[in-house]
Amino acid sequence: MAVIFYARVSTAEQTIEHQRQQAEAAGFKIDRIVADHGVSGITTSLADRPEGRRLFDILRSGDTLVVRWVDRLGRNYADVCDTIRQFMRQGVVIRTVINGLTFDGATRDPMQQAVRDALIAFMAATAQANAEAMKEAQRGGIALARSTEGEIKYRGRKPSFSKEQFSIACDMLDLSAGIGEIVSATGLSRQTIYRIRDDRAAAAGALMRWQG
Template identity: 55%
Template sequence: MTKTFLYARVSTSEQTSAHQLEQARKAGFDIHDDDVITDHGTSGVTTRLAEREGGKALLHKLRDGDTLVVRWLDRLGRNYRDVTDTLRDLLRRGVTVKTVINGQTFDAHPKSATDEAVRDALIGFMAAQAEAQAQATKEAQAAGIAYHKGTSPEKFKGRKPSFDRKQFEEIKALAAAGQGHSAIAKATGLNRNSVIRIASDPEKAEASLARWGL
């Protein structure tokens, strides 16, 4: 019998797996309490899913035909390159992945060749975005270091960003998926004006993060 699991990564004291489960149920997912797998206090930036205690338990439980629900794909990996690799591995296992935010479905058993092509194209787009982001980060950091040599530290850094790396990545992903500014603000916890600034000029936002080493 196939099952539906929820994987929740809780990295701060303000986050709870219960809240993520409530969001999933409101989105229409039928998930039993016993089928919620949680990693507490685990960084998604430094630790792969297979290296986390909850992640190991999850991968042990998942079977061909099962469905894995996550709030958003960032729960699965350290960055979007890692996320796409993990996503492809789950699909090879026969596990369909669904998201609460934006209601995306990555079907392990697509009904047609067209459905499979669309799914793989989206995953490929995410991987390409990750590659471009990594290159942009390197270039922004290099430019920041060069600029830092000719100015004071405070002038170099400017105002500290009101957002972190995770929020920046999530805003880009949601914007690429067609989400509106208000929906993105609600999902990330930032105000709408901040979301608009970041979405309209991601290169500037990236440079600001790089200057502060974020």
């Protein structure tokens, strides 16, 4: 029975190594890493990614699939739900680094199944909602840039967090994680986490302005 870690990065500033280190720090003993680089979780389903599709052939009953969070599998509600359920039907256990959640098809109790499926649906919906919020902030940043084209652009203070750190913080905030937990997972200060929590749109807009 193998422990396979799947990682996905969509931008140059994100790294597979960082995700692997997080998993190992959380106590996972990884036998194999499968990773996709520069692939969007919004527009490309897991089965359509160069490396992601290999998981469906590699994973066997009794294996464990580890991901940083469900958004690494995708940011589309239906696709993430279908993917997790397909792996569970194959006898694969899915575990997340953030929050240490476990999904498997072992239980036959209908109430436990209902709770498990509801949690999967909630996490998948959160992944898509976060992606849509980021896209909205990006559209706002693009509109602002166009409206001030030809002028001296004031971008404000450069964010002290990367897109990956912002994504992790948002995911954990949506799961009601404590500020201390988020600090440990992201390496950001408490003050930065509070700023992201209190005005997520502004934080996303600042990232967009500086990346542009």
